[in-house]
Amino acid sequence: MASLGDLERSVMDLLWDSAEPLTANDLRDDLAALGTDAKELAVTTVLTVLARLEKKGLVERERSTRPHRYAACSSREDHTVGLLNEALGSAQDREAVLARFIGGITADEAASLRAILDSVKSA
Amino acid sequence: MASLGDLERSVMDLLWDSAEPLTANDLRDDLAALGTDAKELAVTTVLTVLARLEKKGLVERERSTRPHRYAACSSREDHTVGLLNEALGSAQDREAVLARFIGGITADEAASLRAILDSVKSA
DNA sequence: GACGATTTCGACAGCTTGTAGAAGTCGAGC
DNA sequence: GCTCGACTTCTACAAGCTGTCGAAATCGTC
Structure with missing residues (x-):
């Protein structure tokens, strides 16, 4: 199971907390709203992160709509359980x-x- | 808590399994004995890894003896529990x-x- | 004081992550 | 059909982490 960087983690948190799939722009705005730093990321940055999360199998992308929409593949709990089992792993x-x-x-x-x-x- | 690479993990496993502190040479030999690849690492490689593990607070070094001797700071179980709590952590x-x-x-x-x-x- | 064993320093390659500009693509409206 | 702006893809780069050592400094012994 892949470990997540800070930004990847923030994106996953937003996707997990959202009932609906989100677009890259949604995420950019939400990320800016989150941190008190109010720093706006470039949309391409968010898209890169989303592409990486997709490659890691954590995120699914709807290509049918024009602004693609992204959603988490599995729930936060399932992901955490995966981490737990990995930590416990072969022990x-x-x-x-x-x-x-x-x-x-x-x-x-x-x-x-x-x-x-x-x-x-x-x- | 720091995550471990493959070699770092192998070294920690050896230290955890050993009742006594080990020297870099001990570890080099044990590592070679482990993998069926029989590939001998340079001692400096092992020393580098040990230095990094020490910096991460996972390993203690006895500087009093001439070939320095290294031991794990905490038990494997304690370390794993740390990982578990980290995984659960933010949830x-x-x-x-x-x-x-x-x-x-x-x-x-x-x-x-x-x-x-x-x-x-x-x- | 020289020599061999040991340690420290510095280095480099490959991978991951954050970050984004430049260029390509797609759909809507003219 | 063609253009324009929005959206996506490609490419790139810097930093940090890990595996891997060679070269140089050091230390204890003979």
């Missing part, structure tokens, strides 16, 4: 890692984890 | 991610997770 010590990891989550999260485990178990 | 939807994640682990892991959760809860 043979998965359980040891999980043990330490559990130690660091909040009580609320532990509770919901337990609930999730229970529902999975019954399935 | 405000931690629970959603955890839910999907649980769906992907093995039954055995789910069982041990439950056990871990129980022990944490009682603590």
Whole structure:
């Protein structure tokens, strides 16, 4: 799984948060609105990033409409889960890692984890 | 947290697996023994990588002995947990991610997770 | 003080990411 | 059909990261 740079990440966040596919211009504006720096990127910059994200398989492009419209291929959660599995990856010590990891989550999260485990178990 | 290249990762794996600190020569030999390619790296290559890992805070160096000896700063598990938290990190939807994640682990892991959760809860 | 082992410095290639100008293409309106 | 502006593609470049070392400095020993 490919790692993302700062700008790529920002673009993905916008796409993930958007219900509709967005155009490069939409994204340029949204990016400018995001940072307090108010720095406007060139549209070509956004397009380059989108092309790279497309090549990485993270973004789909509608070529039928004239301003092409871009959307994330998978949800943010699925992407994050991919990252988690990659981090855990080939580690043979998965359980040891999980043990330490559990130690660091909040009580609320532990509770919901337990609930999730229970529902999975019954399935 | 810094991500690791292939060689850096191999070196860290060796250091994590070793009970004792290792020298650059040890590592060069171990690396050659690892890959079936039997390609020997120059010692300076290993030293460069070790210096970079030290700068990243992943490796400690004993300068007192003449062939310097290198050891991992933290355990592989701790490092992996760091990666996990980094992956989860920016996500405000931690629970959603955890839910999907649980769906992907093995039954055995789910069982041990439950056990871990129980022990944490009682603590 | 010289010599061999070891470390440090500097270097270079290849890849990734941010950034964008220049040039090509496409659709709408004349 | 032809033109014009919007949109996309191509190409490029700088910075940073990683793998890879050779050359030069250093250190301990004989």
